[in-house]
Amino acid sequence: MTTVIDILSWVLLLAGSIFVFIGGIGTLRFPTFYTRLHAASLTDGIGTILILGGLVLQAGWTLAAFKLLAILVFLLLTGPTAAYALANAADMSGMKPEENEVSEVEK
Amino acid sequence: MEILGLYNYWAYVAVLMIGFYAVIAKSNLIKKLIGLSIFQSAVFLLYITMGKVDGGTAPIIQAGVSDQIFSNPLPQVLILTAIVVGVSTLALGLAIVVRIKESYGTIEEDQIHLLDHKS
Amino acid sequence: MVTLFAVFLLTLLVLTAIAVVQTKNLFVAVMLMGIFSLLMATVFFILDAADVALTEAAVGAGISTMLFLATLALTGEHEKPSKKGPWISGLVVAITSLILIDATFEQPYLGDPMAPVQQHVAPWYLEMTPELMDFPNVVTAVLASFRGYDTLGEVFVVLTACIGVLFILSAGPGAPNPKSPRIPTAPSVGLRHHLIPRVVGKLLIPFIVLFGLYVQFHGEYSPGGGFQAGAIIAAGMILYALLEGEKQALKVLPQSVLIGMVVGGAMLYGMVGVVGMLMGGNFLDYSVLSSNPVSGQQIGILIIEIGVGLAVCGALLAIFHAFAARRSVG
Structure with missing residues (x-):
């Protein structure tokens, strides 16, 4: 049983790392602000869930597992909020997705 | 691992010198304060590095577990208070920068010197 | 790994x-x-x-x-590009780094248990903490009791820095004028029009403050203590000020209360020392505070940690409000 849980947790951790890695590449390589934000949200969402899920499986039924779940809840609340605040701030400062796309690619 | 035994110290020297460079080479006062913060962080890193003991854990004694190895608590105490004191003194520096900006209209050191020599 | x-x-x-x-x-x-x-x-x-x-x-x-x-x-x-040549500073930095790198070869390797720094008082602290205070976190024990003088000094440095910031930022052309209340500009209204950050932020603030209190009062058993708790609670209150506007935050915790917290916290710390002296011990020796020296130590540490927490939280918030109330000039 422990081996199954161990393997499952490693699968989750690896999958999470891959998503975070792809998110990181996307944040660096995408041309415009909004597409970069989209890539970064990958890290916030599925990456967090998978990695913390894997860690919870590693921790078992302990206080650490509860703490990890609490961290997961907070990250799932704050991550999208931060992304929203960023997008909103960009929108308010006059950066529109369409115009911006062309101008930044040319750079 | 022998060769990595000094890596922390090299990182400390690198960070310290980057902060030092910002303090002496940049003329923007806020940049100087940022450099000072980096410099300060490097000193923190040196202290904490010195307190580490191989195979040790954070110095919190667990009940019922004998012959644990603990890292040195003393540098940690010194740095813990230094961080909070550091941010208060940073605030003092920033307050002075704000006043300089109001009185001189700039926070670039060379321009402030120019204005001083004019009057 | x-x-x-x-x-x-x-x-x-x-x-x-x-x-x-x-x-x-x-x-x-x-x-x-x-x-x-x-x-x-x-x-x-x-x-x-x-x-x-x-x-x-x-x-x-x-x-x-x-x-x-x-x-x-x-x-x-x-930042305007600097006109002065970076060469001379670069040279100074290069020479200093070479000297420092050379000095690192004299250092003991990372984690060496025989390094001189591990030989002095540290083993004594680790050995005596369970005996004298009977709680697990040695860092808190050293901070609050063994090196209580040091920490008292640090608290007064924070107090002094806070006074300095308030003095500097309450005069001059940008000083907040109580007679003509400034027009509410974007920062003072906060993020009132942004529903999502506001709702989520308000949801988080109680948890941040609760966590701060946990860090404050659990500091003898797990990482934590007055310094961390003060900073965490101050961060929670600053978040509130950002969401609801500085005015609303000052209604919750007025500047006078904040200054009272800074001074009161520092005084509380000093008073514990004085009370110890009056009860026949040395300054900041808590073992005389109770009939049992161990519980005396615990009481003393608890009170001075509260003093530290109050002072740090008050100082950071007072500094924040001093900056936030400043008007931009020119």
């Missing part, structure tokens, strides 16, 4: 520091400083300094970023 991780983090730390100094946009530099602090906190944690990591994360990444941003709002975020 941990060594590899530490080397990676330290390299990242150096690269971040270079990026901070390189960039011409001060706003970017401040954001990178936040990342730098967070990396530093992780490095501290790897080096077994859990208390320090907690402090660095709360203060370095939270409060000092906030202070820098408040200053940038008043001074502008673009």
